[in-house]
Amino acid sequence: MQEQKGKYDGLQNDELGIKIRSNNNPYLSVDSQKKHLQPFRLSSYFIVLVESGSITYNLDSQDFTLTDGHLLFAMPNQFFSPPAKTDDLKYFKLLFDENTVALLPQQFPFLVNPLNMPVIVLDGTAKERVIKVFGILNQILYLDECQTDTEIVLAYLNLLLSELNSAYFKKNESINILNANLSKFIEFKLVVETHLTEQPSINEIAEKLAISTNSLYRIVKEYSGTSPKDYFINRLIAEAQRKLRYSNISIKELAYELGFNDPDYFSRLFKKSTGKSASDFLPKQDLSGK
Structure with a gap:
């Protein structure tokens, strides 16, 4: 055994x-x-x-x-x-x-x-x-x-x-699991995951999927309730929160790691998206001396 x-x-x-x-x-x-x-x-x-x-x-x-x-x-x-x-x-x-x-x-x-x-x-x-x-x-x-x-x-x-x-x-029988829109949304999610830190533009993503930006907007809105840009930003911010919680990384280092050229812009975007500053998500240090 x-x-x-x-x-x-x-x-x-x-x-x-x-x-x-x-x-x-x-x-x-x-x-x-x-x-x-x-x-x-x-x-x-x-x-x-x-x-x-x-x-x-x-x-x-x-x-x-x-x-x-x-x-x-x-x-x-x-x-x-x-x-x-x-x-x-x-x-x-x-x-x-x-x-x-x-x-x-x-x-x-x-x-x-x-x-x-x-x-x-x-x-x-x-x-x-x-x-x-x-x-x-x-x-x-x-x-x-x-x-x-x-x-x-x-x-x-x-x-x-x-x-x-x-x-x-x-429980969602009205959705055709083989329809073209859902297939494109699945492709969109995979592109986001694969190229997250490269931060491709929405035009570049649409080109990868061989559809227009208007079609991409309509499809992503249908299945996620948000625009492609907001979907991508939300995914980036979720990634940032995880890294802040679970890795020893500075906010500046994280900004560069996620593909931002300007750490200050990243900090402003993070606060706008979460309502909190990035530093609020850093692991709390034990200052008790125990």
């Missing part, structure tokens, strides 16, 4: 960036958990399903409490604070990278959360099906001694994501 667990130090498949955790293969030792539970930026897609019990995750500085049949998902670059495991919790956790997604036969719009709701509540029958697929993935990625063919792993991952994509949009 020790040799089998050891392969989780790297990828679980020679060709796929995918790994799974469950009650059968729990996370780390108590000492190792202290480091693991520190806030970090996700480098892959993350999905956790609670089969029974309750646990609270923090994603982008917002708490999400999951109970039976609740599933939380997140995309690369989101800021994630994992909780310590609670008693009597039954769960599955799955991580997979962009390269793995690219090998799937279809796209899954829910992965970039176009409706801004990272929690999916599964009904009874859907929960049963999803748990079964998670169980199969856990078996072929962790329990089986012989490595399973890549095609089989991808087939079950595709099946799982199909279930979750359907459940995500189920």
